[in-house]
Amino acid sequence: DGGITQSPKYLFRKEGQNVTLSCEQNLNHDAMYWYRQDPGQGLRLIYYSQIVNDFQKGDIAEGYSVSREKKESFPLTVTSAQKNPTAFYLCASSMRQAATDTQYFGPGTRLTVL
Amino acid sequence: RKEVEQDPGPFNVPEGATVAFNCTYSNSASQSFFWYRQDCRKEPKLLMSVYSSGNEDGRFTAQLNRASQYISLLIRDSKLSDSATYLCVGGDNYGQNFVFGPGTRLSVLP
Numbered sequence: 001d002g003g004i005t006q007s008p009k010y011l012f013r014k015e016g017q018n019v020t021l022s023c024e025q026n027l028n029h030d031a032m033y034w035y036r037q038d039p040g041q042g043l044r045l046i047y048y049s050q051i052v053n054d055f056q057k058g059d060i061a062e063g064y065s066v067s068r069e070k071k072e073s074f075p076l077t078v079t080s081a082q083k084n085p086t087a088f089y090l091c092a093s094s095m096r097q098a099a100t101d102t103q104y105f106g107p108g109t110r111l112t113v114l
Numbered sequence: 115r116k117e118v119e120q121d122p123g124p125f126n127v128p129e130g131a132t133v134a135f136n137c138t139y140s141n142s143a144s145q146s147f148f149w150y151r152q153d154c155r156k157e158p159k160l161l162m163s164v165y166s167s168g169n170e171d172g173r174f175t176a177q178l179n180r181a182s183q184y185i186s187l188l189i190r191d192s193k194l195s196d197s198a199t200y201l202c203v204g205g206d207n208y209g210q211n212f213v214f215g216p217g218t219r220l221s222v223l224p
Contacts (some may be wrong), residue, residue: 026181042118042216042217043158043201083142105159107156
């Protein structure tokens with residue numbers, strides 16, 4: 001089955017710890033994205049990547065880092081510098097980074113900081 | 115700030131009703147628009163793209179008015195399973211500015 005997978009589904013972190021959220025896609029999509037969603041709010045873009053070894057900051061990149069070493073993988077690290085990391089994190093991919101290309105989402109990771 | 119705005123609702127409607135959602139966008143460079151559906155605690159899923167000429171998919175009709183920078187979604191003959199949050203999305207030519215609206219929550223009641 002083609003699709004996007006994210007792991008873990010739920011993640012608990014102590015304050016001051018870095019955590020890495022996994023995102024993998026086997027759709028052969030070039031572009032990948034990370035979004036954050038807070039309760040009752042829309043999605044906000046954290047980082048995006050058009051091709052391997054290249055990525056750009058989105059609207060709320062502070063406190064986050066990413067890598068794109070492989071086309072199918074785009075992990076997100078939530079660092080201790082992120083002041084309010086508790087949220088629902090969604091990874092998406094699209095064929096290209098073009099306005100006409102639909103984004104497909106993974107099932108998300110719920111991060112809770114204890 | 116490029117923004118997409120939606121009426122947050124909630125819209126509580128009886129089964130069989132027709133309901134319309136509106137969405138406005140402030141970035142005149144936006145070229146492509148989509149409606150996504152998001153169930154509680156799940157990921158958004160594409161409902162339909164919005165074309166300039168308007169488009170229909172079964173009970174769902176999407177309209178775009180570029181002059182007024184306005185998008186709409188009409189749901190006819192509402193089903194209980196239509197209960198969800200509907201997200202409006204606008205993107206510019208470069209695909210770098212996919213902006214999601216905050217969503218409109220719909221509850222279809224028996």
